[in-house]
Amino acid sequence: MSEPWWQSAVVYQIYPRSFADSNGDGIGDLEGIRRRLDHLSWLGVDAIWVSPFFRSPMADFGYDVSDFCDVDPIFGDLADFDRLLADAHARGIRVLIDWVPNHTSDQHPWFIESRSSRENPKRGWYTWRDPRPGGGVPNNWVAAFTEGPAWTLDERTGQYYLHLFLAEQPDLEWRHPEVVAAMHDTLRFWLDRGVDGFRMDVIHAIGKDPDLPGDPPELAATPHSALNDHPSTHALLRGIRGVLEEYDGDRMMVGEVFLLDTAKVATYYGDGDELHLAFNFPPLFTPWRAERWRDRLAEVVDHVDPRGAWPTWVLSNHDNRRHRTRYRSEARARAAAVLLLTLRGTPFLYAGEELGLEDADVPPERVVDPGGRDGCRAPIPWDAAPGHGWGGAEPWLPWPPDPGGRNTETLRADEGSILHLYRRLLALRRRSPALQRGDLVTLDAPEGVLAYRRQPVDGEGDPVLVAVNFTREPVQLEVGPERVLVASDGVGEGEPYRGTLAPEQAVILG
Numbered sequence: 112m113s114e115p116w117w118q119s120a121v122v123y124q125i126y127p128r129s130f131a132d133s134n135g136d137g138i139g140d141l142e143g144i145r146r147r148l149d150h151l152s153w154l155g156v157d158a159i160w161v162s163p164f165f166r167s168p169m170a171d172f173g174y175d176v177s178d179f180c181d182v183d184p185i186f187g188d189l190a191d192f193d194r195l196l197a198d199a200h201a202r203g204i205r206v207l208i209d210w211v212p213n214h215t216s217d218q219h220p221w222f223i224e225s226r227s228s229r230e231n232p233k234r235g236w237y238t239w240r241d242p243r244p245g246g247g248v249p250n251n252w253v254a255a256f257t258e259g260p261a262w263t264l265d266e267r268t269g270q271y272y273l274h275l276f277l278a279e280q281p282d283l284e285w286r287h288p289e290v291v292a293a294m295h296d297t298l299r300f301w302l303d304r305g306v307d308g309f310r311m312d313v314i315h316a317i318g319k320d321p322d323l324p325g326d327p328p329e330l331a332a333t334p335h336s337a338l339n340d341h342p343s344t345h346a347l348l349r350g351i352r353g354v355l356e357e358y359d360g361d362r363m364m365v366g367e368v369f370l371l372d373t374a375k376v377a378t379y380y381g382d383g384d385e386l387h388l389a390f391n392f393p394p395l396f397t398p399w400r401a402e403r404w405r406d407r408l409a410e411v412v413d414h415v416d417p418r419g420a421w422p423t424w425v426l427s428n429h430d431n432r433r434h435r436t437r438y439r440s441e442a443r444a445r446a447a448a449v450l451l452l453t454l455r456g457t458p459f460l461y462a463g464e465e466l467g468l469e470d471a472d473v474p475p476e477r478v479v480d481p482g483g484r485d486g487c488r489a490p491i492p493w494d495a496a497p498g499h500g501w502g503g504a505e506p507w508l509p510w511p512p513d514p515g516g517r518n519t520e521t522l523r524a525d526e527g528s529i530l531h532l533y534r535r536l537l538a539l540r541r542r543s544p545a546l547q548r549g550d551l552v553t554l555d556a557p558e559g560v561l562a563y564r565r566q567p568v569d570g571e572g573d574p575v576l577v578a579v580n581f582t583r584e585p586v587q588l589e590v591g592p593e594r595v596l597v598a599s600d601g602v603g604e605g606e607p608y609r610g611t612l613a614p615e616q617a618v619i620l621g
Contacts, residue, residue: 116205117308117363117423119547120157121452121537122459126429127164127186128172128507129490130462135503139490141182141191142447145198147493152517154530155537158205160310160365161430163210164192168218170279171256172480173209175216179297188538196305205307207365212294212351213316216279221293222281227406229268239265240323250325254278255334256482273323275316275336276359277481285347287316295354301356302571302582308363311351314386315368315379318344337369345378348385349568364425365385365457371396373410376606380420388457391415396429399438401561401581408553408563411456422456427464433487436470442615445529445599446579449617451452452536453565455551463511465492465533466522471511479508492518526594535597535604544572557586560612575621580612588612594621 131143141164151159160345163173164186168614173183182188199206215222224233238248242264248271252261255276260273263278273282281591283290298309318341325331326338348366355362368376375489379389391411397403411422426434435444444467470486478485485508492514493500499514511517522530540546556562560584566574576593580586593608599617604610608620 114548115361115387116157116458117365119540120205120457121155121540122158122160122207122365122457122543123154123156124160124428124459125150126462126488128242129488131491132501132503132506135501136185137501137504137506138185141187141195142186145191145195146200148195148198148204151204152202153536155541156204156460158207158307159199159377160207160459161209163209163211168279170216170277171480171601174211175214175218175280176211176278177216177218177220178203179211179215179294181264183580193304199343202307207308207363207413208301208306209312210298210301210309211312212283212285213313214274214276214282216337217279217281225281226440228264229270236284236290236533237281238284238319238323239268239270240273241270249321250322251324251331252335253332255336259336275313275339283520284318285319286321286343291347291350295351297512298351298354299357302358302362307361308355308365308387311364311366311386313369314348314366315339315344315370318342318347319516321482337371340370340375345381345385348379349381352381352384352386358435363546365390376415377414377418377420380415380418383419388421388423390425390459391456392425394424394426395428399443399447399581401556401559401579404561404579404581407456408551416569422454423459424451424454424456425459425461426451427461427487428459429461429488430482430484431487433461433463433468435464435467436486440615441529442600446581446617448529448533448536448578449577449597449599449619452533452540453546453575453619455549455565460533461487466491466517466519467528467529468511468517471509473509476511494518496518510569530619532597532599533603536619539597543575544568545575549574552573556588559584560586560588562588573621575619577617577619578612579617580615583614585614590620595619596621 128139130139131147132139133142165176166178166181166183167173167175191290198204225237248260248262254261264271272278316339320341366386368379368389376389381388416423471489473485487509488541489511490506495515522528545565547565549565552564554562560580562578564576591612595603597619
């Protein structure tokens with residue numbers, strides 16, 4: 112039986128507001144994505160994950176959903192989505208969409224009914240609690256993106272509702288069987304249209320302790336969304352997995368499990384019956400040091416591998432600073448690209464990584480996101496013209512630094528650019544079974560260097576050796592006679608390896 116496609120795939124995340132604008136209103140849309148599929152095909156990605164485009168009041172820019180089964184007009188309509196899906200599939204690109212199961216918008220018809228009275232049939236679809244004796248919130252849980260409690264009082268009915276995020280995002284009550292059935296049906300709506308799978312937002316939060324115990328005092332300032340880890344979630348995940356398995360083909364789900372503990376995250380794979388993939392977020396917060404990255408690899412070996420599960424790797428996304436900004440140099444960003452695309456597991460790229468984009472500098476008057484994430488969501492520049500391929504109105508956020516130089520058209524014309532590095536890396540992955548699914552063996556290396564061999568499974572294909580110099584000095588690394596397949600700086604590709612890693616250089620040898 113062949114291995115599932117998502118084990119060897121490279122997935123490219125698209126934040127639709129910021130990717131490409133087709134109608135000149137300054138906001139990216141689904142048609143804009145469709146028109147740029149040729150770039151993704153040329154680059155060599157296997158799948159795209161499109162962040163939310165559902166109907167929404169946009170309090171959290173689409174993660175507050177008011178209709179799970181329709182497209183918000185700012186992004187287009189269902190016909191636009193169907194064309195995007197068909198054209199992506201025609202190019203061999205799979206399509207994942209975001210799914211937001213923990214909460215809805217407070218403008219969703221379900222919540223409007225739920226808050227209308229204590230007797231409404233949908234009252235139990237959300238988490239409502241009386242005030243504590245003497246008044247006040249039911250417990251000490253803190254909401255994300257705000258400095259306040261995870262509870263808001265509904266004056267009319269005299270109860271508080273739970274929201275792990277903004278007050279405009281009330282949490283669904285997944286212990287209610289009608290909620291489970293309704294949310295399963297939202298999955299079927301998109302599966303019936305032909306999507307290949309889902310990125311599942313804050314999936315670890317859907318199951319909660321029904322007693323709603325307070326968080327320990329030492330964690331009382333931490334948003335509860337980063338702490339929630341209740342056993343009831345696992346049965347819910349098995350039910351969700353069952354919905355995907357009703358369909359022919361390799362439909363898949365990757366979960367956002369924002370628990371910065373690899374051992375806990377690994378439990379969300381279940382026994383091969385829960386998530387297909389779970390995001391591994393510690394690399395987003397790992398300093399650029401060889402020993403810290405060795406620790407990251409060891410955590411996966413210790414906790415993910417024993418379950419027979421498949422790991423993921425990510426360096427940037429729509430919620431965190433871009434790694435080019437964190438690492439503070441293009442040389443490091445290039446080396447990081449080699450690292451990300453050669454580890455054992457499924458890598459997720461964030462749109463603009465292939466351009467070496469940094470976060471935008473967003474002045475106070477243009478800040479729009481309640482969580483302070485505007486910088487990493489700046490629009491993608493497509494060419495060097497003043498509108499950078501968008502045209503019409505000024506984009507909803509400022510451009511990232513140097514859009515005149517760091518745009519797709521300019522970098523594509525420069526074969527020494529970081530864009531061409533990503534393309535060479537993706538091409539090498541596609542023709543190397545060792546990089547796609549092979550084992551990873553960490554090798555002894557000088558201080559400041561991370562080296563590992565990717566060994567093909569069952570002797571299929573040739574092994575490759577990867578070495579990353581995290582230091583600003585040249586380092587001697589003696590290995591057997593090897594040829595440079597890819598170098599982060601492009602130097603020496605196709606030639607014999609000469610035993611020295613340049614400062615902040617990464618190489619793939621074979």
